[in-house]
Amino acid sequence: MAPDSLAAALTATVAAVLAAVLLSATWDRGTGPHRAVLRTATAVCCLTTALAATGLWINRQVDTFPTWSALAGRNTTTDADPDPTTGHSGRLVTLTVTGTASGLTLPIHAYLPAVYRDQPTARFPVIEALHGYPGSPSSWLNRLAATRHLDQEIAAGRMAPTVVLFPPQTPNALLDTECADLANGPRTETFLTVDVPNAAQTHLRIRADRAGWGLIGYSAGGYCATNLALRHPDRYAAAASLSGYADPGITIGDGTEHTLNDDAWRLRHLPQPAIALYLSSGRADHKAHHDAETLAHLAHAPLAVTTNYTDGGGHSMAVWEAAEGPAFDWLSTWLGRPLR
Missing domain, CATH: 3.40.50.1820 (Alpha/Beta hydrolase fold, catalytic domain)
Structure with missing residues (x-):
């Protein structure tokens, strides 16, 4: 899945929803320090997935990062032979x-x-x-x-x-x-x-x-x-x-x-x-x-x-x-x- 694909955006959205459900389900679990750690971890997971989903939907609209390599700052584009094959399409x-x-x-x-x-x-x-x-x-x-x-x-x-x-x-x-x-x-x-x-x-x-x-x-x-x-x-x-x-x-x-x-x-x-x-x-x-x-x-x-x-x-x-x-x-x- 490319970062500008519909599949990536939908996957991130599903992950964000599941993270929110997990946060709600575990909010009152445990006691003392264990509860604090669990709440912090699930809250961070919820925030991270929400931001990822938002970013992928925005990227799908503007196509700033068409590949994961571009997202990481690497250019993977290579030269190609500028001589097209025959056919009706360019x-x-x-x-x-x-x-x-x-x-x-x-x-x-x-x-x-x-x-x-x-x-x-x-x-x-x-x-x-x-x-x-x-x-x-x-x-x-x-x-x-x-x-x-x-x-x-x-x-x-x-x-x-x-x-x-x-x-x-x-x-x-x-x-x-x-x-x-x-x-x-x-x-x-x-x-x-x-x-x-x-x-x-x-x-x-x-x-x-x-x-x-x-x-x-x-x-x-x-x-x-x-x-x-x-x-x-x-x-x-x-x-x-x-x-x-x-x-x-x-x-x-x-x-x-x-x-x-x-x-x-x-x-x-x-x-x-x-x-x-x-x-x-x-x-x-x-x-x-x-x-x-x-x-x-x-x-x-x-x-x-x-x-x-x-x-x-x-x-x-x-x-x-x-x-x-x-x-x-x-x-x-x-x-x-x-x-x-």
């Missing part, structure tokens, strides 16, 4: 990015469309998919079923065959970087905008020009997508945000969380780049909806903004899974097609 492979610019060495997952092998001379457009916090690239692959949605959209012709990269935002799952280069911390922005593209172009048959590169993200990853696109219009042509924000909400360490890394500030004070943004949220997700409305109101040519709001809808995986298909399709209309 293939997921893993690459290790040795970040010469950022100093970060991390594994990334890459979705290769089904035609990747069938078109051996083609170079495909690329989308970097950024996860939320807390979370991990596994959130895209497990809870959001990204590969299934990509297969469906490409097979239906709503999306061109595209390589999609799923990089982590930080070497520490408990550190929120918001995809920025933190002062005295990880240089995540450099990793995502320099090292990941360089590694992908080395190992995969993808387009190198900005017309072939886009970004997508949900929650914190939605902020990452819009912010990185605005900051690097020479690298990305378009970005899609699912319930993202206009500001990082963390302290970066150099004050830019209020200026250069605040998307609303950028649109007010700096020339707007010739890129396209897709801003999606549920109307009940008040912060995300408000920030999307703000960015859309501030935008003007040459920046293009498309909004897509749904009635109701909170800040949840269910909302993002419903929104990802249309967001991938929209991105594909702005990105260049495979080059043959």
Whole structure:
């Protein structure tokens, strides 16, 4: 059982209930020191199992720790051959990015469309998919079923065959970087905008020009997508945000969380780049909806903004899974097609 599985969460819940029953049944057993020891032991057991069950249910939602090795702080991901087999489904492979610019060495997952092998001379457009916090690239692959949605959209012709990269935002799952280069911390922005593209172009048959590169993200990853696109219009042509924000909400360490890394500030004070943004949220997700409305109101040519709001809808995986298909399709209309 993986720590993000339903079986693990249910097992922990059953254990917590049994511990509570045991605590109740033994509370008045024994006398003197023996009773005190028994009460303490059963109370600790009850508290521990309750915390474990709560943690596993939360992890099932955000997928911060998809394996027990990840929970222990070890990375067990290995390299894979980036040459898919034939068939109607894309293939997921893993690459290790040795970040010469950022100093970060991390594994990334890459979705290769089904035609990747069938078109051996083609170079495909690329989308970097950024996860939320807390979370991990596994959130895209497990809870959001990204590969299934990509297969469906490409097979239906709503999306061109595209390589999609799923990089982590930080070497520490408990550190929120918001995809920025933190002062005295990880240089995540450099990793995502320099090292990941360089590694992908080395190992995969993808387009190198900005017309072939886009970004997508949900929650914190939605902020990452819009912010990185605005900051690097020479690298990305378009970005899609699912319930993202206009500001990082963390302290970066150099004050830019209020200026250069605040998307609303950028649109007010700096020339707007010739890129396209897709801003999606549920109307009940008040912060995300408000920030999307703000960015859309501030935008003007040459920046293009498309909004897509749904009635109701909170800040949840269910909302993002419903929104990802249309967001991938929209991105594909702005990105260049495979080059043959």
